[in-house]
Amino acid sequence: MQTYLGTIAATLAAAAIALVVVEVAHRVIRRLGRHSLLLTELSEHSHRPFRVAATVLAVQFAVRFSTGYAVGEPWRRVLLHGLVLAVIAATAWFVASLLVVTEDTALARFRTDVPDNRHARRIRTQVVMVRRVTIAVIVILAGGVMLMTFPAVRGVGASVLASAGVIGVVAALAAQSLLGNVFAGLQLAFSDAVRLDDVVVVEGEWGRIEELTLSYVVVQIWDDRRLILPTSYFTSKPFQNWTRTQAAVLGTAEFDVDWAVPVQSMREELRRLVEGTDLWDGRVCVLQVTDAVGGMVRVRALVSAADAPRLWDLRCLVREHLVGWLRDQRPTALPRLRTEVGDASAALVWQTAPARRPNRGRSETGRADGPATAVDGATDTPVPDDARLFGGSHDGDARGGAFVGPDEPVEANR
Numbered sequence: 001m002q003t004y005l006g007t008i009a010a011t012l013a014a015a016a017i018a019l020v021v022v023e024v025a026h027r028v029i030r031r032l033g034r035h036s037l038l039l040t041e042l043s044e045h046s047h048r049p050f051r052v053a054a055t056v057l058a059v060q061f062a063v064r065f066s067t068g069y070a071v072g073e074p075w076r077r078v079l080l081h082g083l084v085l086a087v088i089a090a091t092a093w094f095v096a097s098l099l100v101v102t103e104d105t106a107l108a109r110f111r112t113d114v115p116d117n118r119h120a121r122r123i124r125t126q127v128v129m130v131r132r133v134t135i136a137v138i139v140i141l142a143g144g145v146m147l148m149t150f151p152a153v154r155g156v157g158a159s160v161l162a163s164a165g166v167i168g169v170v171a172a173l174a175a176q177s178l179l180g181n182v183f184a185g186l187q188l189a190f191s192d193a194v195r196l197d198d199v200v201v202v203e204g205e206w207g208r209i210e211e212l213t214l215s216y217v218v219v220q221i222w223d224d225r226r227l228i229l230p231t232s233y234f235t236s237k238p239f240q241n242w243t244r245t246q247a248a249v250l251g252t253a254e255f256d257v258d259w260a261v262p263v264q265s266m267r268e269e270l271r272r273l274v275e276g277t278d279l280w281d282g283r284v285c286v287l288q289v290t291d292a293v294g295g296m297v298r299v300r301a302l303v304s305a306a307d308a309p310r311l312w313d314l315r316c317l318v319r320e321h322l323v324g325w326l327r328d329q330r331p332t333a334l335p336r337l338r339t340e341v342g343d344a345s346a347a348l349v350w351q352t353a354p355a356r357r358p359n360r361g362r363s364e365t366g367r368a369d370g371p372a373t374a375v376d377g378a379t380d381t382p383v384p385d386d387a388r389l390f391g392g393s394h395d396g397d398a399r400g401g402a403f404v405g406p407d408e409p410v411e412a413n414r
Contacts (some may be wrong), residue, residue, distance in 0.1 A: 007066045014062035018054040022047075038105045045104070046097040053090035060087055085146050092142035099134050103127050121195040125212055128196070129189035132214055184231040185214040194234055194241060199308045201240035203227065206308075222312075247307040250284055253318040256296045257326065261333035263289060263299065266322065270301050273321050279314040281306045284396075286389050296335055302389060 030043040060083040070076040107127055188194055189212070198209045202219060205227055211218035217234060219227040233239075242249050267287040274280040284304035291298035301318050305311035326333050390396055 003069050007063065010062045010066040011059050014058040015055050018058035019051065022051045022054050025050075037108055038101070041101045041104050042098075045101050046094065049090065049094040049097045053087070053094040056083065056086045056090045059083060081149065084149055088142055088146050088149075092138050096135050096138050099138075100131065103131050121197050122192050125195040126189045128212065129185060129214065133186075136214075181215045181231045184235045185212070188212065188217075188231060188234055194239075198244070199242040199247075201242070202229065202233070242308050248281060248283065248304060249308055249311050250302060250304050251311045251315045253301045253303070253315050253322070254290075255299045255301075255319075255322065255326075256335050257299055257333045258335055259292070259295075259297050261297055261299065261326075262330060263287070265330070266299065266325075266333075269325050270303075270318065270322065273318065274303055274314070277314070277317065279305055279310045279317065281310075284389075286396075288389065295337065 026043055026047050029039050032039050034040075060080070063083060064080060067076050067079075107124055194200065194209055194212070194217075196209050196212055200207065200209060200219065205219070205221050205225075207219045207221040207225075207227065209217060210220040210226070213231070215231060217229050217231055219229065221227055270287050271285055274285045281304055284302060286302040288300055288302070289297055290300045301322065303311075303314055303318060305314050388396055
């Protein structure tokens with residue numbers, strides 16, 4: 001009886017000593033962590049697994065050295081084996097927490113709450129994926145080590161290795177989809193095709209990448225729905241990434257109006273609107289007639305914003321304002337259908353009016369100048385900057401140059 005009491009006392013003493021040592025170390029690390037982010041993360045995330053691992057290890061040693069009187073007894077063998085399994089599991093937990101602390105410390109250097117956070121989001125995506133892989137590897141290794149502590153498992157090890165080739169082929173065929181998603185997740189993490197918090201359009205839905213795992217991707221739709229897709233979707237099907245290189249994007253608002261629409265007045269109203277709102281980033285404000293068939297004129301307003309949410313609100317604002325402006329200020333420009341009655345002899349004024357040709361100015365050399373001006377009646381007026389998408393401004397010139405191929409030099413008009 002005294003031997004059993006001695007074992008219990010030794011076990012309790014070892015556990016108490018381990019707890020005291022861990023608590024002292026925790027307080028020291030927390031005090032030193034006031035000036036070190038690594039030590040702060042270590043004291044917060046690794047304290048509990050370190051305490052469990054140290055306590056279980058101390059108990060295992062106490063039981064082993066205080067039960068010498070029961071060598072060969074089944075209960076001692078079973079108890080020590082259980083403690084060994086507990087030590088392996090606790091150690092794996094502690095190692096995983098150390099890796100998480102290291103990764104969190106590395107992520108703290110890259111802030112994602114700043115406007116230009118593309119590089120930080122890429123690093124964050126890669127670190128998160130590496131974290132998932134390393135934790136999975138630690139769990140698998142810990143499970144393998146725990147299984148190898150059983151003599152029966154070690155006895156069948158040779159036969160398992162001998163049939164590993166066949167089993168591997170069967171497992172690969174059975175888990176082809178799963179393995180494809182895993183490799184696709186790693187490819188997404190390190191190819192920079194998509195990152196956490198990227199704004200994307202998939203399956204006709206607009207949202208952001210909320211979660212990126214080895215097997216699936218969670219897209220938060222703009223109305224707070226969640227679209228869950230396998231990672232292989234993003235490597236096998238096309239999708240739109242609005243924040244691939246930068247968050248600033250362009251958006252359009254289109255109007256089908258009557259041919260009587262005053263385009264220049266509408267363009268000036270658009271400019272006045274965007275200059276009075278903080279949704280516009282000051283880059284692009286262009287209004288152009290993009291189509292004029294079927295009895296209607298299609299007018300497209302192109303505006304820019306710093307990010308996709310602001311662009312959405314800005315496009316809605318442009319539509320609402322210009323619709324109200326056309327209704328209140330230019331009602332003759334509202335879309336309508338015409339029916340005109342005339343005779344085949346061309347007796348109406350508009351049928352007999354001669355076609356007017358644009359007046360071209362002449363340079364001092366007597367040669368006609370190129371069509372660099374727009375004609376309004378008989379007066380030459382310069383083309384405004386907000387009527388040109390590719391040109392007229394520094395941003396427009398850069399955009400035009402980007403869409404000129406390397407083997408397609410721009411030639412001057414002859």
